[in-house]
Amino acid sequence: MESVAGIKWNGWPEWNGIHGRDRLEYAMLAFLIDQVQQLSCWLFQEALQKAESKRYLWESIRGFFHNYRVDSMETILRAVAHGFERRELKEVCRT
Numbered sequence: 001m002e003s004v005a006g007i008k009w010n011g012w013p014e015w016n017g018i019h020g021r022d023r024l025e026y027a028m029l030a031f032l033i034d035q036v037q038q039l040s041c042w043l044f045q046e047a048l049q050k051a052e053s054k055r056y057l058w059e060s061i062r063g064f065f066h067n068y069r070v071d072s073m074e075t076i077l078r079a080v081a082h083g084f085e086r087r088e089l090k091e092v093c094r095t
Contacts, residue, residue: 043074046081 038044051057057080064076 041077043077043081047077050081 038048047060048054048057051060060080061076064070064079070076
């Protein structure tokens with residue numbers, strides 16, 4: 001993992017006026033919230049069980065972000081946990 005200073009030196013701009021230590025604190029807070037959600041969210045647990053590994057689960061989630069417009073993280077987790085109807089690309093291109 002790169003340090004905050006390493007990210008700045010590699011050309012990453014400062015964002016929204018948040019600098020160095022503050023950015024790290026926001027990242028740590030986001031990590032903590034994510035860990036609590038993973039432990040307490042039944043839907044996340046179902047999706048993880050279906051995916052069989054965290055790596056495959058995160059790849060699936062990333063795929064939904066890249067390929068679909070979704071209204072919430074709940075929608076993505078439900079699609080991973082319970083499946084969804086996949087359409088052929090040629091069907092999508094016709095409409």
